[in-house]
Amino acid sequence: MIADADTRSLARRSLASVNELVDPRISPAERPPEATLDERFLRQLSDHRHHKDEKNEKELEQSASENTADETIYVEFEDDNPRDPMNFSYGRKWAITITASMFSILTASSSGAYALGFTSMxxxxNATQFQATVGLAMYTLGFALLPLxxxxxxxxxxxxxxxLVTGVGCLLMHMMTALAQNIQTVIVGRFLAGAFGSSASAMVGGTIADIWAPHERGLPMSVFATMALSGSGVGCVAAGWIEQTPHMEWRWIQWIHVIWIGLFxxxxxxxxxETRxxxxxxxxxxxMRKQTENHHYRARIEDERASLRTLIYISCTRPIYLLFTEPVVAVFxxxxxxxxxxxxxxxxxxxxxxxxxxxxxxxxxGTAFTAMIVGCFVGEAIQMYQEKLYAKYQPTKGPEARLYSACLAxxxxxxxMFLYAWCTFPSVPWIGMVMGIFVFLIALFIIYVAVFTYLADCYGIFASSALAGQSLSRNIMGAVFPLFTTQLFARLTYHWGTTLFGCIAVLMIPIPYVLLWKGPAIRARSKFASQVMHLPAEHK
Incomplete structure (x- = not known):
């Protein structure tokens, strides 16, 4: 059989070019010098960078030797091939970006909306407030663990x-919660809903990276962040009035999520x-192998990809390794x-x-949570200006040009925090507390975007592991804090409890300023970030 011309045009390079740096969207680049990595982690890194199973390495080398004689032909996209996700039309790219981000709204809204149904639940x-709060914490814990x-x-x-698979799982777990007859079922359903929801939400950033070039990602990432963070406010505003309606209450909060996930x-x-x-x-x-009956046609990733078991091992261990050994990842x-x-x-x-x-x-x-939504949109406006600053200063500042808005945050x-804390008096109009929430959400939005963009720029081919590490720590804190919040405010009152949070935030003010000032020097001493600094721009 003869391959059609369009398909045949994909095959362009033989095994002679196998030593070239591979497309970073398909597989990470060449191995760093061995001297820069400790011996124990080098083996794990080798598995990931070259995508080989240790136990099958000899077999793969033998296969490569045989393929040299047979002139293996690697199938690759030409620069203008419309099937390359980077060459999708802008309309298609935005359709994918918005659809993927919509799931982030659903998963974020589920966390806040659930809390508004505590009274009827x-x-x-016949459950306690603390038991209901455990359901909130377990949802976030599912977000932390399963994406690894x-x-x-x-x-x-x-x-x-x-x-599709995780969306179906998330839908079924919301149904399980809506039909629950005891709090234990709710807690299990919440954990599994978070686990399924996080698996899809964790891919949104990667999906955006699949279809947008690095210099184009600022706006799509900001849109994603706006939808993800404002989702908490949207869910709370709607859930407040659902809970207020006697014939609906907490079960209908879950059923409405089932409906929206079904639409997704x-x-x-x-x-x-598909964008991968x-x-x-x-x-x-x-x-092509089927059409031409020529088995020399291969995708490069078929020879370079590790087994699924190896990939899971690396994705579970490397984020934790980076989190505890890389100063930039740890501090941010x-x-x-x-x-x-x-x-x-x-x-x-x-x-x-x-x-x-x-x-x-x-x-x-619930309506008071509107402050979260408005804060996210103001943060988005600030982030758009940050993108202009980045374009202006990136040639001289490098990744640190991402941090100007973070210094404001x-x-x-x-x-x-202080505004919210000292407006929690009956004598102070309620708008004061709302303004505190509004200001905090502006800061949170900017921090959220800065984490993604700065770590992605600093760690390049290691960015997914660096971001997975920060996501793990972020969601674990999100799971832990609600468990002691009620007790904290009961002992310290809303004024002093929130003031304590504000004082800790003051201690963290220097973080973006130090990175803006000394970031390049810190990265130069890093085992991983230093490798990215010396890679050509097109492979970062």
Whole structure:
């Protein structure tokens, strides 16, 4: 059989070019010098960088030797091939970006909306406030743990199937929660809903990186961050009035999420195409082998990809390794994790605070979360200006040009905390507390985007591991904070409890300033970031 001309045009390079740096969207680049990495971690790194199984290394080398004689032909995209995700039309790219980000809204809204249903849930299930809070914490814990395992599956199966499978799982777990007859079922359902939801949400950043060039990613990433963070506010505003309606209450909060997740599952096959280049090239190579009956056609990733077991091992261990050994990852993750913990502390405590201090009902309390939505959009506007600063100063400042807005956020963070803390008096209008939430959300939005963009620039081919490490720490803090928030405010009051948070935020103000000042020197001494600094720009 003869391959069609369009398919045949994909095959361009033989094994003679195998020593070239591979496309970083398909596989990481060449191994760093051995002297720069400790011996214990080098083996793990070798598995990932070259995508070989240690136990099969000799077999792969023998296979490569045989292929040299047979002139193995690697299937690759030409620069203008429309099937390359980087060459999708802008309309298609934005359809994929918006659809993927929509799932982030659903998963974020589920966390806050759940908390607004505590009153009716504890009554119907004869549960305590703390037991209901455990359900909130378990949802976030699922977000922290499962992506370390499940993100590797996109290497093997592509992104679109993972969106569909995890979306179905998330839908079923919300149904389980809606039908629960005891609090234990709710807690289990919440953990599994977070686990399934996080697996899809964790891929959104990678999906954006699949289809947008580095200089184009600022706006799509900001849109993603806006939708992800504003989702908490959107969910709370809606859930407050659902909880206020006697014939709906907490179960309908879950059913409405089931409906929206169902709509997302319908949109995925319509609006989204597969964006993982390695998976697409593997499919095309199989098609060419079938059409031509020539088994020399291969996708490069077929020879370089590790086994799924090895990928899972690396994705579980490397993020933790980077989190505890890389100063930039550790410090930035600590800052973002503390801010994330405060967000979930507020989600759990805003309702009781507004009811106690100002006598709000549940619907009015939910409306107060509008401040979160508005804060995210103001943060988005600031981030758009940050993109202009980045374009101007990146040639001289490098990745640190991402941090100008983060320096502003470092100041706004404690300001928002103090404003909220000292407006929690009946004599102070309720708008004061709302303004504190608003200022804090501006800071949180900027920090959230800065973490993604700065670590991605600093760690290049290691960015997914660095971001997974900060995501792990961030979501663990989000799970822990609500568990002690009620007790903290009961002992210290809302004034002093939130003031304590503000004082800790003050201690963290220097973080972005130090990185802006000494970031290049810190990265130069890093085992991983230093390798990225010496790579050509096109391979970072």
């Amino acid at each position: 504890t009554r119907d299930l 395992v499940t993100t590797s599956f996109s290497e093997e199966f592509g992104r679109q199937p993972i969106y 599952l319908i949109a995925v096959p319509i609006c989204m195409k 280049s390695g998976v697409l090239l593997t499919r095309l190579a199989k098609k 993750s600590l800052w973002a994790a503390f801010a994330w913990g405060i967000l979930y502390a507020l989600i759990e405590s805003i309702g009781p605070a507004f009811r106690t201090v100002h006598g709000f009902n549940t619907g009015q309390t 470092a100041v706004l963070f404690p300001v928002g």
